[in-house]
Amino acid sequence: MTDPYMEEARRLDAADSLSGFRDRFVITDPGIAYLDGNSLGRLPRSTRDRLRALVDEWGADLIDGWRRWLPAGREAGDLVARIVGAEPGEVVLSDSTGVNLYKLAVAALDARPGRDVIVAAADDFPTDRYILDGIAAARGLKVRWLGSGLDDAVRPADVEAALDARVALVCLSHVAYRSGAVADLAGVTKAAHRHGALVLWDLCHSAGAVQVGLSAANADLAVGCTYKYLNGGPGAPAFLYVRRKLQPLLRQPIWGWFGQTDQFAMGPDYRPVPAIERFLVGTPPVLAGHAALEGARLTAEAGIEAIAAKARSLTGYALRLADAWLAPLGFRVASPRDGRRRGAHLTLHHPSAWPVCQAAKSAGVIPDYRAPQRLRLGFPPLYTRHIDVHSGLSRLRDVAATGRYRDFPDDPKGLT
Incomplete structure (x- = not known):
């Protein structure tokens, strides 16, 4: 039959x-x-080949290999930017999703002094909720938790109802980790901007799976991983996005030497790079970073x-x-x-x-x-x-x- x-x-x-x-x-x-x-x-397959070659480069070139290895984070970032609808120079590989979310959330809160409320989803991925709770506890802030139901996404109307002049930051997932429900990124972003708040999006289940459209939505900030739909491999570094106009206005809380202007001057004062690299911290994972680069390259090629x-x-x-x-x-x-x-x-x-x-x-x-x-x-x-x-x-x-x-x-x- x-x-x-x-x-x-x-x-x-x-x-x-x-x-x-x-x-x-x-x-x-x-x-x-x-x-x-x-x-x-x-x-x-290209990742397997690249990592084998990279290990041989490490063995042969030792410290001289850094000149070729370091650009991978920015190169992968520009590819991810194409995938999530951002511009070159607005995305870079860095740290884990959780660390990036912490960095950008704190930077956003500092950019909205006098405001003491974060709006987030009560059913969002645990790491996101824990990090926001921790920031709020450390700073004496309040989190307004939104309910969306287990099988749906937060609606712009619900976000709008939670917004007022006290809200500094809205932090949500674009695609819900449990149900796969897609939030209205443009609608939520527009609502938050009407009240003077910044928005931080988690794109872990979006990047490489759905159209995101960060630039079209005038989105502020975003983070995401590379080991799911971007096929970067276990432990691959995450990425972060900061709208270009916001980059010189935000100072992230972890002041590392990879975010410092004139890095090898080893100067006494921290002066952040006037570009997306100001959100970097320490030495990047070269092997994992190149694996993320290969995965992003394949996704960008497909479109x-x-x-x-x-x-x-x-x-x-x-x-x-x-x-x-x-x-x-x-x-x-x-x-x-x-x-x-x-x-x-x-x-x-x-x-x-x-x-x-x-x-x-x-x-x-x-x-x-x-x-x-x-x-x-x-x-x-x-x-x-x-x-x-x-x-x-x-x-x-x-x-x-x-x-x-x-x-x-x-x-x-x-x-x-």
């Missing part, structure tokens, strides 16, 4: 303009349905418009399969149904999501689990095919239909 969903997957893959990019990644087990690239992207379009196609196809196959088995789609409001992952609610996730892995599907009771299925467009979605969700259906997941224990941490 013909499977119409399989036929649809084949048609969509045959028309996929990005299909050739899959061969540019290391895929050692094509029988596995890898649906967790929203947590860690695959290894580009974010084509990537975002394929993400909508993949998640839309997965949603149709979920409705047909999984809804009768107790699953509920916990992501926005409108493709324009959904990132590159689809989230499913199931009362036994943790055991289902473990059983799926034993069946050759690698999804992700997020409390409470949710499976995240990530579809990075550069190497995920519609036929991979079909394979993964059909195996997930079999796991649920046979009750095989009941052989696996509940979440041992009690998060379900």
Whole structure:
């Protein structure tokens, strides 16, 4: 009997303009349905080659290699700028996402003296919430927490209602880490600016997955990681964005020598570089930085418009399969149904999501689990095919239909 969903997957893959990019990644087990690239992207072949060559350069050139190695952070930043809709010189690789968020949040607060309120989402990624809470506690500020529901994004109207002359900073994720819901970046930014506040966006689930449009939205600040959709590898450095007009006005709190004018003068006073490099701190991770550069280069070559379009196609196809196959088995789609409001992952609610996730892995599907009771299925467009979605969700259906997941224990941490 013909499977119409399989036929649809084949048609969509045959028309996929990005299909050739899959061969540019290391895929050692094509029988596995890898649906967790929203947590860690695959290894580009060019990255493997570049790191091997870089190790040899280290061995041969020693300290003389720094002249070639150091520009990678700015070069990768300019590529990421193309991906997130910013300008050259507005993005640079630096530190981790959390450290960057701390640096930019403190800089923004210092730029709004006399204001004592931060607006943030109560269901945002934990690191973001913890860092903002810590800054507020250290400075005697208040955080106004917004509720959005587990399966949606914060709305501009809710942000508007929380704004007044006391608010210095609004800090939100563009794509919600749990549900994949996309916030109205332009609308929120415009609302905050009407009240004189700055906005700091977390782009960890946006960069390389959806169109962001920082410049078009007149966005102030942003941070993001490179190891998810940008395929920079485990431990790859994060990036930060500062709108060019804001760069000379902001002074970040961690004064390191890589952000200092005339770095090797070793002078007594800190005078920050009059450019995006003023937000750097210490010696960059060369190997990981070049891995992030290769991943960004591949994404920029593909083009974010084509990537975002394929993400909508993949998640839309997965949603149709979920409705047909999984809804009768107790699953509920916990992501926005409108493709324009959904990132590159689809989230499913199931009362036994943790055991289902473990059983799926034993069946050759690698999804992700997020409390409470949710499976995240990530579809990075550069190497995920519609036929991979079909394979993964059909195996997930079999796991649920046979009750095989009941052989696996509940979440041992009690998060379900």
